[in-house]
Amino acid sequence: MRDELQKRVVKGPDGVEFEVEPLKDYYCEAPPAEHPPAYLKIVEDLFNWARSQSLWILGFGTGCGAIEMRPLMTPRFDAYRYGVQWRPTPRQSNLFIISGYLSVKTLKRVIRSYEQMQNPKYVVGLGSCTINGGMYWDSYNTIKRLDDYLPVDLYIAGCMPRPEALLAGFETLKHIIREGKAEGANLYARNFDWYKANQKKVIHDWDMPDYNW
Amino acid sequence: MDFDWMKIPYALLTLFIVVNYGMLQNALIAKIGARVGRRRGIPIWQNYADLIKNYSIRSSITHGVMYYLGPVFRLSGGVGLLLFVPSLYGSEMFSNLSFAGDLILALYFIFFGTLGMALGAAESGHPYAAIGITRGLQQVSAAELPMALAVFSVALQYQTLSVTEIVAAQQGGFQNWTLFTNPLAVAAAMLSFLGSMMRPPFDVVLAPQEIPIGPPTEYHSSYLALMQTNRAIFPIAKIVIYMNLFFGGATIWPEFFLKVFLIYMVSVLVGVVHPRFRVEQSIRWFLVWAVPIGILSIVLV
Amino acid sequence: MRALLDSLKSLYPLDDIVLQRPDLAFATVPAAQVRGLLHHLKEREGFTHLVLLTAVDWLEDGMFQLTYLLHDRARARDLGLRTLIRRDRATMDGIHDLWPTAATYQRELKEMFGIDFPGSPGVDDPFVLEGWTDLPPYRRDFDTKDFSERNFNHREGRVTHDPAAHMKRHLYPDEA
Numbered sequence: 001m002r003d004e005l006q007k008r009v010v011k012g013p014d015g016v017e018f019e020v021e022p023l024k025d026y027y028c029e030a031p032p033a034e035h036p037p038a039y040l041k042i043v044e045d046l047f048n049w050a051r052s053q054s055l056w057i058l059g060f061g062t063g064c065g066a067i068e069m070r071p072l073m074t075p076r077f078d079a080y081r082y083g084v085q086w087r088p089t090p091r092q093s094n095l096f097i098i099s100g101y102l103s104v105k106t107l108k109r110v111i112r113s114y115e116q117m118q119n120p121k122y123v124v125g126l127g128s129c130t131i132n133g134g135m136y137w138d139s140y141n142t143i144k145r146l147d148d149y150l151p152v153d154l155y156i157a158g159c160m161p162r163p164e165a166l167l168a169g170f171e172t173l174k175h176i177i178r179e180g181k182a183e184g185a186n187l188y189a190r191n192f193d194w195y196k197a198n199q200k201k202v203i204h205d206w207d208m209p210d211y212n213w
Numbered sequence: 214m215d216f217d218w219m220k221i222p223y224a225l226l227t228l229f230i231v232v233n234y235g236m237l238q239n240a241l242i243a244k245i246g247a248r249v250g251r252r253r254g255i256p257i258w259q260n261y262a263d264l265i266k267n268y269s270i271r272s273s274i275t276h277g278v279m280y281y282l283g284p285v286f287r288l289s290g291g292v293g294l295l296l297f298v299p300s301l302y303g304s305e306m307f308s309n310l311s312f313a314g315d316l317i318l319a320l321y322f323i324f325f326g327t328l329g330m331a332l333g334a335a336e337s338g339h340p341y342a343a344i345g346i347t348r349g350l351q352q353v354s355a356a357e358l359p360m361a362l363a364v365f366s367v368a369l370q371y372q373t374l375s376v377t378e379i380v381a382a383q384q385g386g387f388q389n390w391t392l393f394t395n396p397l398a399v400a401a402a403m404l405s406f407l408g409s410m411m412r413p414p415f416d417v418v419l420a421p422q423e424i425p426i427g428p429p430t431e432y433h434s435s436y437l438a439l440m441q442t443n444r445a446i447f448p449i450a451k452i453v454i455y456m457n458l459f460f461g462g463a464t465i466w467p468e469f470f471l472k473v474f475l476i477y478m479v480s481v482l483v484g485v486v487h488p489r490f491r492v493e494q495s496i497r498w499f500l501v502w503a504v505p506i507g508i509l510s511i512v513l514v
Numbered sequence: 515m516r517a518l519l520d521s522l523k524s525l526y527p528l529d530d531i532v533l534q535r536p537d538l539a540f541a542t543v544p545a546a547q548v549r550g551l552l553h554h555l556k557e558r559e560g561f562t563h564l565v566l567l568t569a570v571d572w573l574e575d576g577m578f579q580l581t582y583l584l585h586d587r588a589r590a591r592d593l594g595l596r597t598l599i600r601r602d603r604a605t606m607d608g609i610h611d612l613w614p615t616a617a618t619y620q621r622e623l624k625e626m627f628g629i630d631f632p633g634s635p636g637v638d639d640p641f642v643l644e645g646w647t648d649l650p651p652y653r654r655d656f657d658t659k660d661f662s663e664r665n666f667n668h669r670e671g672r673v674t675h676d677p678a679a680h681m682k683r684h685l686y687p688d689e690a
Binding site: 033035038046047049050051053054074080083085088089118185 | 247250253254255256259261263264266271272273274429430431433437
Binding site: 103104105108131132133137138139140141143144145148198201202203204205206 | 640642643644645646647648651656658659661662663665666667668669671672
């Protein structure tokens with residue numbers, strides 16, 4: 001654990017000494033709760049339609065596949081037509097695209113970003129590397145199965161998949177959402193211990209709280 | 214005091230019309246911006262989908278009381294601005310809650326939202342939010358100065374603080390508009406208008422690239438939805454004031470929609486061709502260009 | 515370039531000189547002379563830019579080879595210096611005081627090869643691998659496949675084809 005994360009006593013500018021425990025002070029440690037669909041079916045259907053028509057992608061390119069997301073904003077592909085937008089903060093986004101290989105160091109950041117997103121949230125694995133490691137199957141530093149660490153709604157295979165494949169993937173994801181089957185956030189909350197055990201198995205220097213919203 | 218209670222449902226009807234018009238117009242403006250970049254852009258109903266989605270997000274976290282109140286203040290700033298100014302001149306239904314001194318109240322409401330946002334964003338504790346809101350307050354303060362000068366100039370010119378009476382004085386042909394009777398005040402106010410519309414070159418507050426979207430960084434789900442609603446209302450409410458003060462107001466809805474759209478397009482047209490000002494640049498720009506015009510307009514009146 | 519190498523040879527014990535292109539040469543120097551030679555090249559000969567600092571693992575010889583690639587902007591030429599250090603005592607003098615950017619290379623070499631540069635700023639901080647416990651992964655005696663199989667969950671059903679054989683079977687099924 002790094003020094004700045006240790007519990008310690010700090011002297012403030014006004015001379016008062018107080019205790020700081022960064023892992024407790026800065027983060028909430030409450031485990032995630034399940035939020036089942038609470039409304040009438042017809043209301044939930046409307047909400048699911050809105051969710052599917054308003055996919056806000058977290059602007060976090062986790063691997064080389066992120067290069068395939070940039071063309072989606074350009075006139076040639078223009079994903080905005082399909083209600084797909086990019087948001088700069090995990091609080092406001094509801095779709096996390098794991099773009100390609102995921103190194104252990106990035107996985108740590110991905111988990112933190114994912115946990116800061118609000119329920120319902122979706123994960124799309126982009127490229128072969130997220131499925132079975134792809135060309136990095138024997139690498140010492142990339143994970144091989146994304147669904148062991150995060151609940152994945154959809155995989156888009158390829159190395160790399162072209163932007164057209166991504167657009168097709170978005171359409172499939174919309175179908176899944178509209179059918180009410182994209183409940184990854186609840187799955188994560190239900191199997192929280194299993195996901196955490198898997199995450200801690202590969203992240204050897206776990207220096208954050210178990211759950212940081 | 215005789216208060217006509219029928220005014221309340223009428224005012225709510227105005228609000229309803231303006232919310233829908235604002236959502237569609239924002240989408241239309243986004244589409245126009247996309248067309249400039251040779252894209253098709255978002256569907257016209259995109260804002261509704263975003264809004265419903267944000268209201269339907271199941272979990273949300275809070276950072277404290279002010280964090281709740283920030284979007285509420287912001288929305289009440291927009292709604293208040295709209296409700297205390299007559300939308301349509303001469304219409305019993307859509308004069309809203311206008312009264313004799315509403316011009317002063319309107320000036321206050323323009324600032325109110327940013328102030329509420331500052332409190333809420335500060336409580337969210339995100340550094341980007343703090344940077345964004347600091348920039349926002351500085352810029353709005355600088356932009357407010359020529360606006361206030363122009364408003365005083367207009368108030369002096371017509372010898373009243375009631376928006377209704379100012380509109381009344383401008384009726385009877387476009388040569389009676391303040392735009393032609395007091396062009397300097399209008400010029401100063403329009404420069405200030407550019408600064409308060411959150412569009413380039415004055416969009417450093419949100420700064421989508423450098424400080425991810427600034428003040429609302431930590432806002433999500435229903436909080437964000439409230440702010441989106443305000444995003445639809447506030448520009449329209451602000452433009453209504455401009456329309457009433459400077460462009461002769463409107464007497465029927467089609468005229469209202471057309472004038473609001475055209476005034477909005479001024480900031481859009483400036484926005485799509487200009488890069489972004491930094492805060493100190495924009496403040497200097499307001500002080501050098503807009504404020505002297507405002508002072509001059511008062512002196513000449 | 516040749517004139518430069520000749521003048522350097524009279525000052526330092528250069529070895530294995532390869533003149534690869536008119537504007538690119540490589541030479542080997544003993545580890546003790548590297549700092550002096552780099553300093554001389556930077557201050558006197560105009561090689562002001564450190565392009566890269568990297569390492570090669572000569573497992574069979576028990577040596578690490580460090581390569582310093584320098585660039586002379588004014589005359590548009592590159593000079594690569596190689597030096598060999600013992601694998602079992604992998605320690606080298608840092609050059610972060612000559613080029614501050616070298617500290618990053620040295621930090622990376624410490625992590626990936628386990629070559630220590632005492633005194634280099636942040637040399638012990640994790641660079642890419644956080645919480646690494648095994649052998650440094652770029653050492654050739656580190657078995658990456660074995661490590662990956664031990665450390666990560668793998669998905670069943672992965673098959674590997676030899677491309678040539680696979681395409682032959684695919685395109686000419688009769689001959690297979």
